[in-house]
Amino acid sequence: MSEVRISAEPRTEFGKGGARRTRRAGKIPAVLYGHGEKPKHVALPSLEFTNLIRRGGMNQLMTVEISDGTRELALPKALQRDPIKDTIDHVDLLLVRRGETVTVEVKVTHTGEHEKGGLLVTENDSITVEADATAIPEEVELSIEGLAVGENKTVADLRLPSGVKLVTDPETVLVTLTVPRAEAAADAGEETEDAAEAGE
Known part of the structure; x- marks a missing residue:
């Protein structure tokens, strides 16, 4: 910054x-x-x-x-x-002061393309880090390249700039790729019909 x-x-x-x-x-x-x-x-x-x-x-x-x-x-x-x-x-x-370490929140941005057909849900859009007051990153990039439906990315998947220390729990989920709601509802409807037919 x-x-x-x-x-x-x-x-x-x-x-x-x-x-x-x-x-x-x-x-x-x-x-x-x-x-x-x-x-x-x-x-x-x-x-x-x-x-x-x-x-x-x-x-x-x-x-x-x-x-x-x-x-x-x-x-x-x-x-x-x-x-x-x-x-x-x-x-x-x-x-x-110059050289002093401060604790701040930094925005997380996404790069890359996830699997087609999935809906990317952002669970958290920032993380807390410790950094030199004069070298606070403007943002941290998260690669979602090739992310498949049903998978997620956590804080542990981030690559932090040199000198920046993570404060947020590494297991914190940042994004999840889910099935779009309309498709999920259609799948649920089919399962209900299959169950009903099986019971007849």
């Missing part, structure tokens, strides 16, 4: 009124915390931060350049969204 820079301003107004004024000014109230340091309250440019999250997700590494001259390396930890507007109302940013 590439590192990006974002500007920030120290925030001196707190409480609901201060947060509303910050948002009306086109900024998002945020707090930087971690490493036993005193939390820093800042305001982030709303549009810029929203675009960064849209592109990089919650594993987007950021250099937060505060207007008082300080810089902090951070990862998004939690977002509070407006349930109606779907805008970001508040951000928690976790301070990290």
